[in-house]
Amino acid sequence: MKGAVSVRGLHKSYGSTPVLRGIDLDVSPGEVVCFLGPSGGGKSTLLRCIAHLETVDAGLVAVDGELVGYEPKDGRLFESSPKRLAMTRRKMGMVFQQFNLFAHLSALENVMLGPVTVLRRDRNEVARRARDLLGRVGLAAHADKRPAQLSGGQQQRVAIARALAMDPSVLLFDEPTSALDPELVGEVLGVMRDLAGQGMTMLVVTHEVGFAQEVGDTVVFLHGGVVEERGPAQQVLRSPSSERTAAFLARVL
Amino acid sequence: MLDELSKMPIARRRRLGSRWGLGAVLLALTAWLFWTVVTSPNLDWAVIGSYLFSEPILSGVGVTLLLTVLTLLFGLLLGMLLALMRQSDNPVLSAAYAGYVWFFRGTPLLVQLVFWFNLALLFPRIGIGIPGTSLGWYGEANTLITPFVAALFGLALHEAAYMAEIIRGGFLAIPRGQVDAALMIGMTPGQASRRIVVPQAIRVILPALGNQFILILKGTSMVSVIGGGDLLTRAQQIYGQNYQVIALLLVASLWYLALVSLASIGQHYLERGLR
Numbered sequence A: 001m002k003g004a005v006s007v008r009g010l011h012k013s014y015g016s017t018p019v020l021r022g023i024d025l026d027v028s029p030g031e032v033v034c035f036l037g038p039s040g041g042g043k044s045t046l047l048r049c050i051a052h053l054e055t056v057d058a059g060l061v062a063v064d065g066e067l068v069g070y071e072p073k074d075g076r077l078f079e080s081s082p083k084r085l086a087m088t089r090r091k092m093g094m095v096f097q098q099f100n101l102f103a104h105l106s107a108l109e110n111v112m113l114g115p116v117t118v119l120r121r122d123r124n125e126v127a128r129r130a131r132d133l134l135g136r137v138g139l140a141a142h143a144d145k146r147p148a149q150l151s152g153g154q155q156q157r158v159a160i161a162r163a164l165a166m167d168p169s170v171l172l173f174d175e176p177t178s179a180l181d182p183e184l185v186g187e188v189l190g191v192m193r194d195l196a197g198q199g200m201t202m203l204v205v206t207h208e209v210g211f212a213q214e215v216g217d218t219v220v221f222l223h224g225g226v227v228e229e230r231g232p233a234q235q236v237l238r239s240p241s242s243e244r245t246a247a248f249l250a251r252v253l
Numbered sequence B: 001m002l003d004e005l006s007k008m009p010i011a012r013r014r015r016l017g018s019r020w021g022l023g024a025v026l027l028a029l030t031a032w033l034f035w036t037v038v039t040s041p042n043l044d045w046a047v048i049g050s051y052l053f054s055e056p057i058l059s060g061v062g063v064t065l066l067l068t069v070l071t072l073l074f075g076l077l078l079g080m081l082l083a084l085m086r087q088s089d090n091p092v093l094s095a096a097y098a099g100y101v102w103f104f105r106g107t108p109l110l111v112q113l114v115f116w117f118n119l120a121l122l123f124p125r126i127g128i129g130i131p132g133t134s135l136g137w138y139g140e141a142n143t144l145i146t147p148f149v150a151a152l153f154g155l156a157l158h159e160a161a162y163m164a165e166i167i168r169g170g171f172l173a174i175p176r177g178q179v180d181a182a183l184m185i186g187m188t189p190g191q192a193s194r195r196i197v198v199p200q201a202i203r204v205i206l207p208a209l210g211n212q213f214i215l216i217l218k219g220t221s222m223v224s225v226i227g228g229g230d231l232l233t234r235a236q237q238i239y240g241q242n243y244q245v246i247a248l249l250l251v252a253s254l255w256y257l258a259l260v261s262l263a264s265i266g267q268h269y270l271e272r273g274l275r
Ligand SMILES: Nc1ncnc2c1ncn2[C@@H]1O[C@H](COP(=O)(O)OP(=O)(O)OP(=O)(O)O)[C@@H](O)[C@H]1O
Pocket: A014, A019, A037, A038, A039, A040, A041, A042, A043, A044, A045, A046
């Protein structure tokens, strides 16, 4: 099922510090899940574990019904080969707090690189599609600029276009607007709102409660490495049932 | 108050002398120095002219260039290998890296060159084979280790220690997020290294590489102590016979200057092309 994400029993420690302590999660296709919670609660770690950028201590993740990072065989789970893992990761796109555009490539080349080198699609075809995508995020005029020549908001929109170019089933956002000047936040959230409207499955770590309220279907409140509260966005944000959630919301609103 | 003051003219602070005056003094000094050297009765320009493009000097230039390029090449390859060892999770490999860099940076190049040249004292016969059997190939160290071979060994092994550190620095300069982003567009770790990390690291280390090239070029003159056949060896051989020491050192210096200038120009265009 394109766009479904399942997480079961995810545990992750750095050294002796537990960061994730048993996370279960189900995301249905087209759902927008917003992750809120205090700093250090494990939000970034959860996204990175879902993408298998970090190895997990225990627990499983599946995207589109396909296990991430493991192969079931003869009643056992075998760690995937790097190649196999890379194939599975194509189902996910990630947008980072610090943009992480490839600094030595132009905006257009950033968007084209995945389809050309990973999917081995025809270059001209990919270039046309990449220009379309840059147009969709309002950057048609900036295709040939290097990341250093773009504003933060523009860089983040290129990063979204780069993720979209791989036709992912699900997009992961880790505080996509936290590194932006306040007046640039809107342009990035606008693009994300459009994507949600088009039925993209999105897992969004954010401190933008307004965005969570307007665009989010579900809100998950992470605290100390566990899910403290989860529910429909409106309900959790308006009348949280957990005291911790209520205290956090009171602080950020 | 400011309204009133802003009508006053501003008197600029006087710099020490005028820029032009200082320049003129420097220029005159340089010209005078140059002139006394050039017109010195002890310096025979005819000798310099006759040796500048003579056969032994040109062959010395050839050896110097060959040594420089081979040292850069082997130093770069071995340095890359060492940098990868350092990055690996294997503690034995990273300890080996530390030991190598410690030793080859910690002893003078001159000592290393003389050591390689006299390797026969330590190992009279060298070669490769399977220990405990007669299988393999061996030769006399004295015939195998020519001055050129000893020079290349000494220079390249020494250079590799510096290259390894430069390359490691280049990798360190690329943020982890670049690799994360590459993995998230479906690249394998190998692809991420080749397409994202290495191209950016090369841009970072290029100025340092240009610097190393020039250091190696001039460093090759040290192989003259073992008769490496390079530019300085040749110049020394000639003044050993005709006692025109300064003239031949000038011949060598002119060549080093020319080669370094060419290298700098090449580096400039290479860096511009990569930007
Ligand atoms: N690579 C790492 N090595 C060691 N500890 C880490 C590492 N990454 C994260 N941590 C620790 O794990 C905990 C959770 O970090 P995480 O980044 O997931 O929190 P977060 O909810 O995203 O916080 P923030 O809102 O500040 O981004 C923190 O205590 C952090 O110090």
